[in-house]
Amino acid sequence: MTGKGKIASFYALTVVGNGNGLVGYGEGKAEAIPEASQKAFTQAVRSMDVVERFEERTLWTTIQTKFGATRIIMRPRPVGFGLQCNPNLHQVFKAAGIKDVSAKVWGSRNPMNVIKAAMRMLHAGNAPLKMGDGIGGKGKRIEAGAGTRGKEAVERERGRRIVDGRTW
Amino acid sequence: MLPHDLCSKVYQAFRARHNRIAVNHSVQNLAILSILLRHGFILNVTRGTLREPDPVKFIEAVPHEQRIWADLKYRDDRAVLNMMELVSKPSKRIFMDVDELRRLCSGRRVQKVTPLEMGEIAVVKTKSKEFEWLEAREALQLNLPGEVICRAR
Numbered sequence: 001m002t003g004k005g006k007i008a009s010f011y012a013l014t015v016v017g018n019g020n021g022l023v024g025y026g027e028g029k030a031e032a033i034p035e036a037s038q039k040a041f042t043q044a045v046r047s048m049d050v051v052e053r054f055e056e057r058t059l060w061t062t063i064q065t066k067f068g069a070t071r072i073i074m075r076p077r078p079v080g081f082g083l084q085c086n087p088n089l090h091q092v093f094k095a096a097g098i099k100d101v102s103a104k105v106w107g108s109r110n111p112m113n114v115i116k117a118a119m120r121m122l123h124a125g126n127a128p129l130k131m132g133d134g135i136g137g138k139g140k141r142i143e144a145g146a147g148t149r150g151k152e153a154v155e156r157e158r159g160r161r162i163v164d165g166r167t168w
Numbered sequence: 169m170l171p172h173d174l175c176s177k178v179y180q181a182f183r184a185r186h187n188r189i190a191v192n193h194s195v196q197n198l199a200i201l202s203i204l205l206r207h208g209f210i211l212n213v214t215r216g217t218l219r220e221p222d223p224v225k226f227i228e229a230v231p232h233e234q235r236i237w238a239d240l241k242y243r244d245d246r247a248v249l250n251m252m253e254l255v256s257k258p259s260k261r262i263f264m265d266v267d268e269l270r271r272l273c274s275g276r277r278v279q280k281v282t283p284l285e286m287g288e289i290a291v292v293k294t295k296s297k298e299f300e301w302l303e304a305r306e307a308l309q310l311n312l313p314g315e316v317i318c319r320a321r
Contacts, residue, residue, distance in 0.1 A: 054286075061285035146246070154287040157243045158208025163305055164286050165273040 016044035017095025024048035052150035067117035069108035193234040199301030211239035288321040
């Protein structure tokens with residue numbers, strides 16, 4: 001709102017990925033759509049992070065999260081299963097290079113929150129204790145949780161080989 | 169001490185980032201903690217008294233003052249054990265034969281029990297005298313059915 005009246009602005013949320021393990025999202029606001037879109041794209045590229053995948057096609061374990069009113073569960077699935085999920089999650093998985101997954105969204109299906117929740121689940125936790133570093137500020141809700149960890153990380157942590165009996 | 173007490177004691181101590189825990193000295197507790205040790209969730213298992221982990225003092229102590237101590241394991245600033253919960257409850261016992269254990273270990277649901285994910289273990293109590301307390305995959309290998317007591321991840 002200015003002296004001359006209301007000035008509308010446009011918001012864009014972009015999901016970016018290389019289709020092979022990297023994915024990120026960005027948001028942008030500007031007074032015209034192309035500029036907003038460009039800002040979102042730039043931020044998305046900068047926010048890309050690795051997603052741990054099993055056989056480069058699916059998740060390692062079933063993961064659940066609750067982000068605001070959005071509750072999501074994602075399950076690994078066998079070869080050739082495809083992406084059986086919410087359309088917004090479909091875009092995220094496609095960008096990340098995950099090919100076989102089944103997912104369900106309960107509660108709010110607001111695309112913004114669904115995508116933010118999905119990113120929180122997929123990216124391995126960089127601040128696992130959800131604590132601020134004293135410089136960057138407090139721990140952010142967007143970065144909460146442990147994220148997905150691959151088999152190697154878990155093996156390294158326990159100092160044992162993990163026997164995965166999964167038949168698919 | 170019910171298995172539930174042990175489960176809650178262990179994972180809550182991890183959440184509170186304690187250094188070590190002391191639980192009642194019983195065959196069940198010793199067995200379950202040994203399984204956790206074998207799979208890398210805790211650092212060591214020692215007998216002791218309620219004051220400190222000391223195997224010599226354990227022998228001299230009164231039975232109700234005997235304890236089992238376990239050092240908890242943290243790596244990369246995070247707890248190695250995230251959750252430990254009961255599967256077979258007093259209100260609903262879960263017994264599985266070998267085929268059902270195979271389903272559990274290979275990623276399919278059995279008797280309303282979610283399958284074991286990557287990095288997850290389950291403790292099974294069998295009727296064998298020699299191998300009474302086993303991990304689910306060990307029970308499968310030895311072809312022994314039993315009660316699925318708890319799971320840890």
